Structures are given as structure tokens and as C-alpha cells.
Amino acid sequence: MKLEFKLAFKNLFGAKLRTLLNVFVLSFSFVIIIFLNSIMDGWDQQAQKDSVEWEFGEGHLLHNDYDPLDSYTILDGHGEIPKRSIGMTPILERQASVYPQGRMIGVVLKGIPSDQKILKLPTKKLNQNKDEFPVIIGKRFAESAKLKKEDRVQIRWRDKNGTYDANTIIIEEIFDSNVPNIDNGKIWIDIEKLWKMTGLENQATYFILDQDFRKGPFDSWTYRSKTTLLKNLKDLIDQKKASQSVIFGLLLAIALLAIFDTQILSIFRRQKEIGTYIALGMTRLRVVRLFTIEGSVYSVMALIFGSIYGIPFFIYMSKAGFPIPPADQKLGIAIADVIYPVYGLKLILLTILTVIISATVVSYLPARKIAKLNPVLALKGKKQ
Amino acid sequence: MSKPIIQLKNTSKTYPIAGKEFMALKKLNLSIQEAEFTGIVGPSGSGKTTLLNIIGSLDKPSTGDATVLGKEIKSLSHKEAASLRNFNIGFIFQVFNLLPVYTVFENVEFALLLQKKSALERKKAVMKALEWVGLEDQANKRPDKLSGGESQRVAIARAMVKTPKIVLADEPTANLDSENAHGILKTMKKLNKDLGTTFLFSTHDEKVMGYLDRIIHLRDGSIEKDKKMK
Structure with missing residues (x-):
């Protein structure tokens, strides 16, 4: 050879x-x-x-009635935060409409604790203006809705009784993420503010989990691991x-x-x-x-x-x-x-x-x- | 008298040509002794090259026996035939058949590489073979830089380097001028004498005749005349 x-x-x-x-x-x-x-x-x-880093964390715990791929489940797909909620960051989703320059755009309002550290979202900005409705949005959504930082825009949502309410939100920050799921048509707001807006106190649609989360019997909630989500x-x-x-x-x-x-x-x-x-x-x-x-x-x-x-x-x-x-x-x-x-x-x-x-x-x-x-x-x- | 090194008994060879069987050799009987310097002479199509190919184990007889160095050619496998050629038979071709991308040294060395000789043994043997043919100073040249005479001398060195028992030369002087042809023949004759190698030529070149010990005349696949010169 x-x-x-x-x-x-x-x-x-x-x-x-x-x-x-x-x-x-x-x-x-x-x-x-x-x-x-x-x-x-x-x-x-x-x-x-x-x-x-931007969406999944170490996994999700979803309310049993909530299907992330079906927006019709947002209305009822939420539940009370369980007592044992270590390593769980609650997210509450509600449907809403915004009216930038007179146009109506359907959005998902996502309530998240402003002090959360698991996602890279700049949620600290949500805590800066207690009297108004500060929100953060992604670059893609800002471009498509023609919104800029510090813009004020009308928002309309339904509370827990189905009654429409409206107010003005202020774009506190526009973040730049490669994950379109947290950006397109999503408006992030402090969860406590969203609870008050909707009357859904202590409610969450799903949880973002971190390392401290321990699996256990969570009635009404479904666990999805990071691997499943990815x-x-x-x-x-x-x-x-x-x-x-x-x-x-x-x-x-x-x-x-x-x-x-x-x-x-x-x-x-x-x-x-x-x-x-x-x-x-x-x-x-x-x-x-x-x-x-x-x-x-x-x-x-x-x-x-x-x-x-x-x-x-x-x-x-x-x-x-x-x-x-x-x-x-x-x-x-x-x-x-x-x-x-x-x-x-x-x-x-x-x-x-x-x-x-x-x-x-x-x-x-x-x-x-x-x-x-x-x-x-x-x-x-x-x-x- | 030395022992026969090549023996053919009723050897025939037929080829299919244009749907018909062409008989290139017809029940040939022939015996070549060790260290003979023999020429097979005849016109084109007389069966000279076919005879050399059978003796060189490149081809097999259709009928009859051909025994070379005690080995029955017909019964040799491809591997055994290759081994016979590698160790015992040297070939010299009319158009030299040197490998164009190799140097003179590498062309001559080739057979020894197949024999798995060491680098030192190979170098010694190649330089000695080149010395026999007077080309020791051309070792690093490529064949395309050599004249026809020089190329044929490389081919002789390549055939002789392994000191085979038999050298088969198919029209070795056909492409050479008179001076080169005589030079080549003298070299081969000398090697035949010095090393005792059996040389078998196919030729119709008159210049070769004077050097031969024995001339076998072939015509239409049959021996017409078999004449010892000395």
C-alpha cells in the first residue's frame, strides 16, 4: 500500500x-x-x-388552559400563583389594542415582575414611573408600529369582567433581542400594574423557571423543560x-x-x-x-x-x-x-x-x- | 549444454478477429537454453510478439504447453504470473514504455520497489544498472529529456536491474538509428555474456542478426527455420 x-x-x-x-x-x-x-x-x-436568555429560562410552567400557539386561550388560560413558587417568575398575558397614529394594532400585554433577573429583558425600566403606564417593547415591534422611545400611545384592554378600559402607555425602553417571539406584537408591563389594570390579582398565565425551581405536583399547571421548548x-x-x-x-x-x-x-x-x-x-x-x-x-x-x-x-x-x-x-x-x-x-x-x-x-x-x-x-x- | 529455460510444446494461440478465429501460433515446439542470445525473426503478423507475450506470462496459450523457468504459464494465476515477471523476466519494448512522470532513476528503480528491496539495495542496484548502460550521469532526468537511444538504454537498465533470468525484447531497435541500435545491441550482448542472462528478441531488423547466437524464423505462426549462428 x-x-x-x-x-x-x-x-x-x-x-x-x-x-x-x-x-x-x-x-x-x-x-x-x-x-x-x-x-x-x-x-x-x-x-x-x-x-x-430572553424567553425560555430553564423551562416554563404553563397553565393547563393556556396554549401558547392559540391566542383564544389567553382569556381564560391563567390561574393563581401557587404558594410554593420558588424559582418561578410569573407572566400574565392579556390581549389588548394600541392605537399608534390612529391605527389599531392588536397586541399581547405581558406582565412581568420588574425585578426579575432570569430574562435579559430590561424590566427595571418598568419601575421607573409609578404614576403612568411605562412599558418596554422590542425593536421589531417598534419598527412595525412606528413607535419610538418615550412615545405615548393609547391602549385598550379588557379587565377580568370583560369590560373594556383604556389608558396611555409610555414607551420607556426599546430593547434589541434576536428572539422574535418576545418582540413582535408584545408589550411588556410590570405585572403588578397589569394585575391592577385587569383585576387579576396574583394571577399568571405561565411561569419562567430558573435553577432553583423544583418539580412537584402543581395542579392546573404543566411543566415544559428547556429541551422541550427548544x-x-x-x-x-x-x-x-x-x-x-x-x-x-x-x-x-x-x-x-x-x-x-x-x-x-x-x-x-x-x-x-x-x-x-x-x-x-x-x-x-x-x-x-x-x-x-x-x-x-x-x-x-x-x-x-x-x-x-x-x-x-x-x-x-x-x-x-x-x-x-x-x-x-x-x-x-x-x-x-x-x-x-x-x-x-x-x-x-x-x-x-x-x-x-x-x-x-x-x-x-x-x-x-x-x-x-x-x-x-x-x-x-x-x-x- | 545448458538446461532449457523456456520450453514450448505444441503451443498454439488463436484470437477472435472480425468474428473469425485467427491462429497467431500454430503448434509451436521450441526450447531455449539458459544464457542464449536468440532472435525471433519474421514479417509482421508472423507471431513474434505473441510468442514473447506468452513466454513473458502476459498472455496464455490457447492449446499446448509453455513452460518458463519450470512454471507452466497456462496454470499461473494473475498473482503468480506477476511474481514471475517481477523477479525473473525483464521486458524491453519497441517504444521504450518509460513512465513519463518518473526520473530515469525512478523508472529503473520501479521493479525493485515491487520486490520490496531496501532503499540502500535499490540505490546500489539502480546505479549499477545505469552504469551498465552508460547513463549514470542522467539519473535525475525525466524520459522526455532523453534521446531515443538513451530512452532504450534506460529501458534495458530497467529490465536488467533485477538481474532477471530472461529478458524479452520486442523490436528493441526498431525506433533507433543505426548507431544507437548497434550501441544497444552491444550493451545487451555484454550483459548476456557478463551476467548469463537469456535474451530473446523479436525483430526484423537486419542490424540485429549479426549479434544473435540463434535465429528462429517464424512465418504465419510456425517455425520456418531455426539456425544456430556459432
Whole structure:
């Protein structure tokens, strides 16, 4: 095998331009596959981190009548805060309407304790103006509703008896989060103020849990772990990854086609050389192995060549990040303005293995023909 | 008299050509002794190359027996045939068949790599073989930088480096000018004498005749004449 490797390297270096082209195309596939996957992994990690820090905490405890995906359940999906509520931050949701510049926009009023520390929301701002109705909103909602900091806007809501009430809220802060779920159409207000506004004293729709929370029998409440809450996000990213693998497949197919083509051409053009190898005492199987190794050596050379320009590129991108166009940020999924790629060992090893194995397979397929060649005709260079 | 190193008994070879069977060799009986310098002479299509290919275990007879160094060619597996060629048979081709991406040294070294000889043994043997053919100063050149005569001398060195029992040369002077052809033949003759290697040529080059110990005339796959020169 050592001899075949030595000969394969020599033959490929001898082929110069043909080798360079194949190696370049394959190395490009290497770099692109690793880079695009690292972007997906980077997005995955960032999105999970942001979702935990801004929305999920260590999990949720939902009122049994409340379904986060069904806004009709907001009206009745709430209950009294249990006595044992260590590690639980209550959130009360109510439907409301705001009227910025005379337009009516349906919103969800979310009451949260202003002194909470589990989410990154700047809830301290909710406590600054006791006499008015200070609220915080997200950047996306502020943009779509054309609201600015310190704007005052009319709000209308229903109290516990179904009676409409209205007042003016003041936009105390506009926060910037990558998690659209806490931003789009959401207005955050101090829970105590919301209790008073609605008459739903000591009520919560759900709880955000922290490390101190201990599971136990909570009647009327359903526990959802962080993992369960993140599942949708993970599924979405996995689905994106799967659809992206079509691009990888195409890229790899182009590179492998170049190797396959070169191998077929080699076997036709190098008949005399094959005949000579056999005449000098190489077994046909060794010649097959030599040509197969030549094909897989392309991938090894591509790995080396790709590392030369790929590693500095990867390092640069891990510092500079990959900017996400604003349109993509409005897709409704947690995505940052800039994604920083994450290069995991598993990703790199898997990519290397995939490329080397597939290059070996596409080299072996045409090389099998050598085993059936007639060495006498091969020596004469006759095409078989 | 030395023992026969190559023995053919009623050896025939047929090829299918255009749907018909073409008989390249017809019940050939032949015996070649060790250290002979023999030429197989005949016009194109007389079966010279087919005969060399069978002796070189690159091909198998259709009927009859061909025994080389005590091994029955017909019964050899691919692996056994490759081993026979690797250790005991050297080939010299009309168009040299040097491997273009290797240097002269590497071309000559190739057979020894297959024999798994150590680097030191290989270097010693390759330089000695290049010395035999007078190319020790061209070791690092690539074949495309060599003349036809030099290329054929590299091919001789490649065939001789493993000190085989038999060297089969298929029209070795056909692509060479007169001066180079004589140079090559003198080299081979010297190696034949010094090392006792059996040389078997296929040729229709008149220049070769004067060097041969024995000339076997082939015509239409049959031996027409078998003449010892000395």
C-alpha cells in the first residue's frame, strides 16, 4: 500500500495542471461545506442561547388552559400563583389594542415582575414611573408600529369582567433581542400594574423557571423543560441543515464528477502505462489500487490545499461573523444580525471523511475496469 | 549444454478477429537454453510478439504447453504470473514504455520497489544498472529529456536491474538509428555474456542478426527455420 501511495502522489504531481484543477475544485467544496455547516452550527448555538436568555429560562410552567400557539386561550388560560413558587417568575398575558397614529394594532400585554433577573429583558425600566403606564417593547415591534422611545400611545384592554378600559402607555425602553417571539406584537408591563389594570390579582398565565425551581405536583399547571421548548427551534434548524445538504451534495457532486472524469480519461489515456506496470510485475489488483488511491489522494491534497486558504478564511469569519440581511431577521425565528460560525471537531472530521470516502468510491468505480484489461493490448495502448 | 529455460510444446494461440478465429501460433515446439542470445525473426503478423507475450506470462496459450523457468504459464494465476515477471523476466519494448512522470532513476528503480528491496539495495542496484548502460550521469532526468537511444538504454537498465533470468525484447531497435541500435545491441550482448542472462528478441531488423547466437524464423505462426549462428 505504501508503494501505491508513493506512486499515486508522484503521478498526481506529475500531472500538474490536471491535478491542480481537481484539487482546487475539491478543496473549494471542502471549504464551502465546512463554512456553511459552521454557520448553521453557529446559528444553532446562538439561537438556543438567545432563546434561553430572553424567553425560555430553564423551562416554563404553563397553565393547563393556556396554549401558547392559540391566542383564544389567553382569556381564560391563567390561574393563581401557587404558594410554593420558588424559582418561578410569573407572566400574565392579556390581549389588548394600541392605537399608534390612529391605527389599531392588536397586541399581547405581558406582565412581568420588574425585578426579575432570569430574562435579559430590561424590566427595571418598568419601575421607573409609578404614576403612568411605562412599558418596554422590542425593536421589531417598534419598527412595525412606528413607535419610538418615550412615545405615548393609547391602549385598550379588557379587565377580568370583560369590560373594556383604556389608558396611555409610555414607551420607556426599546430593547434589541434576536428572539422574535418576545418582540413582535408584545408589550411588556410590570405585572403588578397589569394585575391592577385587569383585576387579576396574583394571577399568571405561565411561569419562567430558573435553577432553583423544583418539580412537584402543581395542579392546573404543566411543566415544559428547556429541551422541550427548544425542540421546535432545533427541528427548524435541522430542517434548514437538511435542505442545505442539497447544496453540499451538488458541490461535492461537481468535484467528484471532475475526479470521476479524470479517472476515466486516465484509464483510457494511460493504457500503455497500465500495461507497463503489469509487465514490470505489478498485479492487476495493485494497479486498480494505485488508480483508486490516486483518486483519493486528490481529496488529501484538496484538504491540504483547502487548509492553506480555508483556515485563514475560517479564522477571519469567526471574528468578523456572517451578516444576516434584515429581511431574513423578520422571518419569525431567532436569528442574530451577525452569525459567528462554530467549527466543531465533529463537523470537520465528518466533512473530511465524507469527501475522502466519496472521492475513493468514485475513483474505484472506473478503476475496476483495469482488472479486466488485456495487458498485451494495454501495452500497445489500444483502447479497450 | 545448458538446461532449457523456456520450453514450448505444441503451443498454439488463436484470437477472435472480425468474428473469425485467427491462429497467431500454430503448434509451436521450441526450447531455449539458459544464457542464449536468440532472435525471433519474421514479417509482421508472423507471431513474434505473441510468442514473447506468452513466454513473458502476459498472455496464455490457447492449446499446448509453455513452460518458463519450470512454471507452466497456462496454470499461473494473475498473482503468480506477476511474481514471475517481477523477479525473473525483464521486458524491453519497441517504444521504450518509460513512465513519463518518473526520473530515469525512478523508472529503473520501479521493479525493485515491487520486490520490496531496501532503499540502500535499490540505490546500489539502480546505479549499477545505469552504469551498465552508460547513463549514470542522467539519473535525475525525466524520459522526455532523453534521446531515443538513451530512452532504450534506460529501458534495458530497467529490465536488467533485477538481474532477471530472461529478458524479452520486442523490436528493441526498431525506433533507433543505426548507431544507437548497434550501441544497444552491444550493451545487451555484454550483459548476456557478463551476467548469463537469456535474451530473446523479436525483430526484423537486419542490424540485429549479426549479434544473435540463434535465429528462429517464424512465418504465419510456425517455425520456418531455426539456425544456430556459432
